[in-house]
Amino acid sequence: MSPLSVPFSLNLVPLAPGEFAARATDLTGLLRHLADYWVHAAGDGTTDLDPGTVEALAGALGDLADQVDVACIDAAGTETGDDR
Secondary structure (H helix, E strand, O other): OOOOOOOOOOOOEEEEOOEEEOOHHHHHHHHHHHHHHHHHHHHOOOOOOOHHHHHHHHHHHHHHHHHHHHHHHHHHHHHHOOOO
16 A cells, blocks of 8 residues: 655644644634545555545534534634623
């Protein structure tokens, strides 16, 4: 199996020893980018990744990104006092 290298960058803010924070939009963008990269790599034959497994994993990463988005929208509404 060939290694799969995914280029990305994620800006991290140090909080405490061993703890970091990242902007939610950066995190969700990374999750979606990784999912898309896997799908394209599996589909173009450059790796021997199983397309069905990759599709399932990509879907799970997309779902996780959606959950982060929803949690952030909810938190933003709570901070502004908006009753949604």
